Amino acid sequence: MEVDEMSMIAIRDLSFAYGGGLDAIFTHVDLQLDTDWRLGLIGRNGRGKTTLLRLLMGELPHEGSIHANVGFTYFPFAVADPQRDTLCVLRESIAPFDAMEREMEQCLAALGEETTERYFELLERYQFHDGYQIDGRIEAELSQMGMSTELLGRPFSTLSNGEQTRALLCALFLRRDRFVLLDEPTNHLDERGRELTAQYLGRKKGFIVVSHDRSFLDQVVDHILSIDKCGITLEQGNYSSWRENERRREQQAHMQLERARAERERLELAARRAADWAGKTEQGKFAARNAGLRPDRGFVGHRAAKLMKRAKSIESRREEAAAQKAELIRQLESAEPIVLKPLPPEREKLVTAADLTIRYAQRSLFEKLRFSIGRGDRVALTGPNGCGKSSVIKLVMGEPVPHEGTLWRQPGLIVSYVPQDTSFLRGSLRDFTTAQPVNEAVFRSILRKLGFSRAQFDEPMESYSAGQRKKVLLAASLASQAHLYIWDEPLNYIDIVSREQIEQLLLQYRPSMLFVEHDRAFVDNVATEIIRLGRQEGEDR
Template identity: 50%
Template sequence: MAMLQISRLTFGYEGGVENIFENVNLILDTTWRLGLIGRNGKGKTTFLKLLMGEMAYQGQIDAPVSFDYFPFEVHAAPGQPALEVMRQVIAPYAKMEREMQACLEDGGEQAMEAYGALLTRYMALDGYTLPDTLRVEAAKLGVKPEALERPFNTLSHGEQMKLELAALFQKKNRFLLIDEPTNHLDGDGREKVARYLKGKTGFILVSHDRHFLDQTIDHVLVLGRKDIVLQQGNYSTWQADKALQDQAQLSRNEKLKKDIGALAASARRTAGWSDAVERSKTGAADKGYVGHQAAKMMKRAKAIEARREKAIEEKKGLLQNLDECSCTVRKQATENKR
């Protein structure tokens, strides 16, 4: 078990009114299957890019592993077999093989020492067993093993994507950042990829397919409007908890609004009383006494009004601006109960 630690992460685009992330602190286990959730524009892709080190930020990201992003661009020569293309994605096996062959042909003492070092690294990277492993992994994803012998550029987009995903999981000491892997896949393809990911560990997954998320993830990281929530479970677990929280907050908001309305009405009545006393001076026998009473009432009314205004502002500050998507979730949960 290794931990990815994010400390005081702050980031905002130049010219932006608000920061996308403000003083974010997170500890993520690199064995989790973590779903990254949030409305469009809330920073999901930005978060992945920050982990990859593609943008400057304030704070610190301490990672015991390296990151790989999916999907990625693959460079395949015309007619190059898919197996060879995937091998070069994982490690420079072909280059190592050429160098080992050159060492054997040389036969000298120094060359053989170099050969031994190369062989040790090659075996550590599963160079001899990788072809068979990739065929097994491809089969799990619904790609026939013989597809690995065909030119990579002749495979369907779905086949290419599945092989690329399988290749990334063969790399050593990696944490995968998987962004919308179900694009270009039919229902059966989505199910196969979901089952495949459920058998893996160590990735962050971004997907708009809630069913797909439910099948694959064991933790959720939610980029909300005002906060970031990390929770164990899948999408539905978070959705149910969020619906309950939103319902409680909506009820609290309604009570706060009623309190604010009552305070405002009371302030208007107090102001009306002082005005009435002031108007009573007209025709009064003792205008000095009435004026004195009006001044006292006015002073008292202003003090009460100041206290009420302070209370109103405090209660307004407690009102929560609930996320629209969260309210939709709450509404859907309520309708389902009916």
């Protein structure tokens, strides 16, 4: 295939397995990507999304080839000195301007032939990276991202996680001749931050973004790279168009599967009949001889052999149909249903808040908040980071949070809680379930339906990815019987397939819920009521 050296990333016959293991992550992958595309990379947790980005970065040995006429830049990346002013941090994230400036000054002071030549080399490199205009370009990028340029004069460490993320994204897109690899950039962004970042990336080109936020992908990408059990597929369009096409493919595969099953049954019957005919024909030779007849044994034997050959042919076709059926089953990534059995509450109302106000350091997070959670209500708390969502959750959990107003909880309320943090998970799954009020069989069944392989059940939880650890907490919650399910940002690092499974579950069983989540599609699809806290404009604080 002809490859345009100036604009393509060519992946040829790529194969990779960690530690040279038999369980390959990628096998004989061929892809050709345009460096102007905005690609969304999706797939189950553990399918190899981050691995593919690391392969593009040249960090992992592999078979096959990856050729590109641009360099790759990976996000997230560490900041060497977060105590420096934000402008300095962003400048150094683009190119080593400070070092180049110091060396150019030294070259000018030395006044020699070699130093003069070195000075012009540095000057050419400095100008290539827009060194003389870089401060203004940084300010312009921040403005495009909806951020105040006042942040540039503050120490980078004083910015919120969301502000740091968005600022560093701006720096990435100021690098020259780079193709940007974004590995879940929305993890520290609230709803407003995601919207601003989506608008910003929608005006850019030349990147791959790993994200499980469907609304975000719909706003940002023009192509989808999907990793499943069968490999990697490339399709033009956003996530919604890919998902609709995927539904059609699943329906077609199910129809083919039913036809393959019917064909297998028909072939099995035909094979048995042909084998019976062949046996009876062969027996006929001896029966005729015993009766004193002289049949044409050559003709009869030929007929028997022909019938046996036909039986074997039918058997071969049966095996082919069985293989086709197995392949169709392997290709179908549709999720099995998950069973949830919430406890019925004793009263219609589980929680009621009246004139609730929370202040910290003389600053009100919110005032006069009123809400209630009844049987089957799924209440979403939304708002920028720092607006008091976690404080509301703590109050409903029964923790002592200084507040004004009243918050009433149904007596004997049983809560199933999924926290943001997963770092406390240690040891084996068996030890974890022993310490939890969950049914281990149901817990393991849910994990399998959320994409866990059987081998992962024997691995220590310290080795799990962030998404796998979060699935452990979600599975434990789903396997628990409770009156009220409280989930604090449950979908961080969770793949799209699992998100859609969980949505279907909640819509089917209608548990009473209070949850915080920045995935707009999830909130829109699941919540029966949305409580918006704090200001809706401004930065991620």
